[in-house]
Amino acid sequence: MKKALALVMSSALTFSLLTACGNKTEQNASESGGKVKIEFFHYKPEARGTFDKLIEKFEKENPNIDVVNANPPDAATVLKTRAAKRDMPDIVGVGADTTFAELAKAGMFEDVTKAPELNNIQPSYIQMVKDVSGLEQVYAIPYAANADAVIYNKAIFKELGLSVPKTWDEFIAAAEKIKAAGKTPFYFTFKDAWTTLPAYNALAANTQGETFFQDLNQGKTSFEKGYKEATEKFVELLKYGHKDQFGKGYADGNVAFAKGESAMYLQGIWAIPEIKKANPNIELGVFPYPVTNNPEQTKLVSGVDLLFAISKTSKHPKEAKKFIDFLLKEENAKAYMAEQNAFSAIKGLTQEDPTLEGLKESFAKGALVDFPDHYIPPSINLANLLQQLTHDQDVEKFLKTMDAEWEKVKERK
Incomplete structure (x- = not known):
């Protein structure tokens, strides 16, 4: 870890120094005015407006505290840079991923x-x-969760007499029927490499086994062994796309799906607000990826999308905790859930959006599994490797590359 931090520090020293100076200037100015200023640093640009409203409410209730809503581009890199200089924000809001873990x-x-x-x-x-x-x-408070889900157009399903598939065979049969009707089963957006991840995460999470990464670290398994089924199924899905699926990005896909250009969209629930923005009248449904032929084993891929951690070096931990406690209040957590189409990590709070009805059973049963890519370090660019797989469809090459990249990571530790 020290090596990793040192590398980040050397690559972005100038940026860190400027940021640190700016923070100190702001802090001194605020404290001299009799107020405490705390920095809330998060990686969710789509939630900035939501947090602006919550911060305004908090500051009215706590006039002696100013909260800075910090959401820079490439937030993970910026955060690591600041960590290298021990210039951490008071509150960090990220996902439960390798950045948080490091x-x-x-x-x-x-x-x-x-x-x-x-x-x-x-x-x-x-x-x-x-x-x-x-x-x-435990070094953070989980706040919000998201989920991988197949988003489907209810009107197209009704037109073709389709029901929600519960097994892999039913899923492929539905895709075949949609294709035979002259419609596009899935709208792919591979111009943006990260959009390969939702489907692959769901496939891997439901086939890799519960102890895959633990076994991988102990040399008991490999991607070639544990990820073969997921990778083969990922390639099979590619048969049901559209023309120019490598030339379309995430924003294109949201609009195209909103216009009814495909029956299903292999994304996550985070795409729903954008789809509805493009077509407020669209009837959407969602269901967990049916990865195997045993519906009882299907698990919804759902991870901690947002957690709150207080920096050990914060000069204002009491005020930071007070703001987190405010965000955890039921009315404020519900406001976040409603605007962000998120599920809450808080007991007893349920998502009210009827669009997400198809996922509620998974949450109620606890049939959940974390995102596999949360356990893969950023130095292994899974999204880019999957993007290449969509082109060459070479399963063996992909798996061997994953194993080789994992070995490089182990050697650097």
Whole structure:
């Protein structure tokens, strides 16, 4: 970890120094005016407006505290750069992923294992935070969860007499029927490499086994062994796309799907607000990816999309905690859920949007599994490798490359 931080520091030293100076200037100015200024740093540009409203409400209730809503482009890189200089924001809002794990292991966050706030958080999401960090202690409060889901056009399904598929065979049969009717089953957006991830995450999570990454770290398995089924099924889905699927990006896909140009969209629930923005009248439904032929084994890929961690070096931990407690209040958490189409990590809070009805059973049963790519370090560019796979469809080459890249990561540790 020290090596990783040193590399980040050397590559972005100038940026860090400028940022640090700016933060100190702001802090001194605010404190001299009798107010405490805390920085809330997060990686969700789509939620900036939501947080602006919540911050305004918080500041009215707490006039002695100013909250800075910091959401820079490429937030993960900026955060690592600042960590290298020990110039951390007061509050960090990221996902339960490798960026969080690296910073937690480096001792950047306060230990909240015994925090009373965790009593109101669903245990499965607390466990995901522990699993991704590999630590027994808890260093963040899970707040919101998202999910991979197949989004479908209800009107097209009704027109073709299709029901929601529960098994892999039914899923492929539905795609075949849609294709035979002269319509596009799936709208792919491979111009943006990351859009390969939702489908692949769902396929891998439901076929890799529960201890895959633990076994991988111990040399007991490999991607070639554990990810073959997922990769073959991913390639099979490519047969049901459209022309120019390599020339279309995420924004194109949202609009095209909103216009009815495909029956299904292999994305996540985060795409729904954008689709509805393009066509407010569209009738949408969602269902978990049916990866195997045993519906009882189907798990919805859902991970901690947003967690809150307090920096160990924060000069205002009490005020930071006060803001987090404010965000955790039911009315404020519900406001976030409604605007962001997110599921809450807080016990007892359910998503009210009828579009998401098809996922509620999975949440109620606890049939959930984390995003596999949360356990793959950024140095392995899974999205780019999958993008290449969509071109050459060479399963063996992809799996061998993944294993080779994983070995490089192990050697650097």
